[in-house]
Every structure is written in structure tokens, then in C-alpha cells.
């Protein structure tokens with residue numbers, strides 16, 4: 001599209017040509033529908049509005065040097081959305097319908113997939129929510145599944161960079177036996193106050209510890225944490241963090257680079273021993289951490305003195321991006337070519 005400034009896109013919403021919808025009622029999913037409108041007509045007593053019966057996903061499509069469009073780990077997102085349905089008693093969207101809807105929305109909006117050179121991509125947002133009217137606290141018997149897309153700019157405008165995080169023990173993101181392991185909107189609403197506070201103090205986000213003991217590392221804002229030391233990739237094992245598909249991919253790549261991978265409880269003091277650290281997720285792939293300030297204990301864990309990312313973060317970042325854009329062979333079957 002000639003009138004989009006691809007290299008200056010933000011991580012924001014831009015209208016595209018259409019979105020795909022599918023509704024669930026009478027115990028079954030209907031046909032995929034193509035809608036041009038960005039709006040929907042929803043019953044005011046829908047369970048999503050009152051009782052938070054909602055989940056979403058986030059994945060991306062990339063245009064390669066060869067002009068082809070590739071979608072990264074679509075099936076994993078479909079399966080994770082099924083987990084979120086189990087956690088909120090929503091109807092499960094079958095993997096085939098999820099994949100068909102994602103492929104369709106990308107194909108129909110192909111002119112919005114940014115060119116290779118821009119470093120931008122097409123963000124894909126599937127969302128599932130209770131649409132049936134209910135006043136008693138019960139799961140809905142009607143659901144709506146929508147997939148829309150929007151082009152997004154490269155996360156790192158001025159190149160790959162580190163940012164600071166802050167530990168503040170007065171906020172929790174999710175409870176050990178709670179909803180943290182599901183990708184649901186409620187977790188995000190619950191994190192807005194802490195996130196705003198961190199931003200006001202000049203941090204990129206809050207660094208959460210486990211809610212029960214405040215002893216172990218949970219997540220960095222809405223991204224998974226990993227630390228690097230002694231040629232080892234260490235990432236938390238916790239019942240209250242979201243299983244990031246980016247993290248899962250980085251663990252595989254780290255092993256291939258000859259590193260050890262450990263997924264285990266990480267005590268907060270262990271932060272002092274990491275040579276590098278990063279937050280990971282679809283938006284940035286890796287957002288390397290400059291330092292983590294422990295606000296309550298007046299301590300700082302510093303990973304980068306000059307503000308530059310470490311060599312292993314950089315290597316992992318480049319490798320994953322190369323697979324996503326098709327510069328490197330997809331040996332793990334992570335990529336779906338849009339035909």
C-alpha cells in the first residue's frame with residue numbers, strides 16, 4: 001500500500017480490510033464469516049463484559065525477502081487458546097477453525113503485511129469471549145471468536161536496546177493457583193495500576209515475584225523472564241506465569257547453540273549472578289534487560305553497563321527473527337507459509 005509509512009509504524013491499531021468471525025451457539029460452532037465492520041453488536045448482559053469470560057492470543061505474520069508471508073507457530077497459539085477456554089469454562093475453538101480463520105484473515109489483508117525491509121510485521125489478534133446474556137454467575141452458552149490483524153512496526157525503533165525493570169512487592173499479577181497461566185484479559189486489567197506506576201518511575205515495566213512468598217521470579221510485566229550465565233539459559237518454572245511460545249522457541253534455539261537450558265524456580269537473589277537477562281514475548285521477541293531495581297530493598301541488579309544488549313541475547317534474537325522472516329531454514333516446523 002503506497003500510503004502507509006511502513007518504517008514508522010507504531011505498536012498500535014490500524015484499520016484493515018476485514019476481520020473473521022465465528023459464533024458458537026446451541027452447542028456448536030458456525031461457519032467463518034468475513035466482516036468489514038470493526039464494530040460488533042453485543043448483548044449488554046454478555047458474560048465477557050460482566051464476569052470476564054474472555055481470552056485472547058497474539059501472533060505475527062512476516063513477509064520474507066522472497067515476498068512470501070509466513071505465520072509463526074499458529075498451532076501453538078490455537079492450543080493455548082484452548083487452555084484458556086478450559087480455565088474460564090468457555091467453548092473451545094477447534095484448532096482447525098482457529099488456523100483456518102488466521103490464514104483467511106491474513107490472506108484477505110495481505111496488502112497490510114509490511115515489506116521485508118521495514119522490519120515491521122502483521123500482528124494477528126484472535127479473541128474469544130462469552131456473548132450470551134447471563135446475570136447469574138455461570139458460563140455463557142454463546143461465544144464469539146474474532147480474528148483481526150493490524151500492521152505493527154519493529155519493536156526496537158532505534159535498534160535492539162535494553163530497558164530497566166522494577167521490583168515492587170506491593171503488587172501481584174496472579175496467584176499461584178489462579179489465572180496467571182491463561183491468556184485472559186482479566187490478568188491485564190489486574191496489572192494496569194502496577195504498570196502505570198512503573199512507567200511513571202521511568203521503568204519499562206514491573207518485575208513480578210511469586211505472589212505467595214515473594215521469593216522467586218515470576219514475570220517481567222506481560223513477558224517471560226530468562227537469565228543467562230555459564231552458557232546456561234535459565235527461565236522460571238511457576239504455576240502463575242503464562243507459557244510463552246517465544247520462550248519455548250528460545251529454549252530450543254539455546255540448546256541448538258550448545259547452551260544448557262534450565263526451567264526451575266529462580267530465587268530473586270540469583271539475579272545477581274546472571275551475565276545477561278531478557279524479557280521475551282511475541283511483541284519484541286527479546287527485550288533485553290538493562291537492570292532490575294529492587295525498589296523495596298534499595299538494590300540494583302545490573303546486566304548492561306553501557307545500555308547495549310549482551311551477545312547471547314543478540315544471537316538468540318537474530319536467530320529467531322531469521323526463522324520468522326524466512327532467512328533461515330524452518331527446521332522445527334514452526335512456520336506456516338500463506339499460499
Ligand SMILES: *Cc1c(COP(=O)(O)O)cnc(C)c1O
Pocket residue numbers: 058183219221222223224242243244245246247280281282283
Ligand atoms: C502473551 C504473554 C506472554 C508472551 O507469550 P508469547 O507466546 O511469547 O507471545 C508472556 N506473558 C504473558 C502474561 C502474556 O500474556
